Amino acid sequence: MVYRICILVIGLLPCSPAVAQVNSVVYNSVRDSIIARFNRNDFKGIYQLADTAFSNHISEDRLVSYLKSNRNSGNIISVVSQEETKGGISYHLQFEIRDMLLFLKVTPDRRFNSFGLSNVPISLSAVAPQVQSNNPLKTDMDRAVDSLVRDYFRDPEQPDFPLG
Secondary structure, three states: OHHHHHHHHHHHOOHHHHHHHHHHHHHHHHHHHHHHHHHOOOHHHHHHOEOHHHHOOOOHHHHHHHHHHOHHHOOEEEEEEEEEEOOEEEEEEEEOOOEEEEEEEEOOOOOEEEEEEEEOOOOOOOOOOOOOOOOOOOOHHHHHHHHHHHHHOOOOOOOOOOOO
16 A cells, blocks of 8 residues: 555656646747747737637737837846746736836647736835035025935936936
8 A cells, every 4th residue: 555655656656746847848938939029019819829718708900009019128138037926927017118027828739828918127226315405495486406316316227317
């Protein structure tokens, strides 16, 4: 009896990592297909990757319109990172103009049943860096502008703030 259980457990062990690899392969395949189709403006082709659970709630015209509205970000250049979240995978994508998050839930037959693009949240510095300024800080308006500009510079991506 113990011998049979050992054989059963040993027989199942090699299968468990394969499931994770298949899921990863399926997810990456769907992601890569979406990226390739997005970069060549084949938005209807992206909709064809949708599972009926998605297409029953979102029309082709709605998805195509949504993707076209995000096309102003340019082509997708690379996948920066990925994170498992909410039963799917969130990919940090680098576009030509800005970074965005692609969220996917994928079925084993390489179709997505959940899809979304969103902005990458801005990560602000805890403290604004010292910024050289010729603002005399004499009036309430001077102090208000200075306060707003300091918050603006908490975003490390902002190189300068010209006023004129």
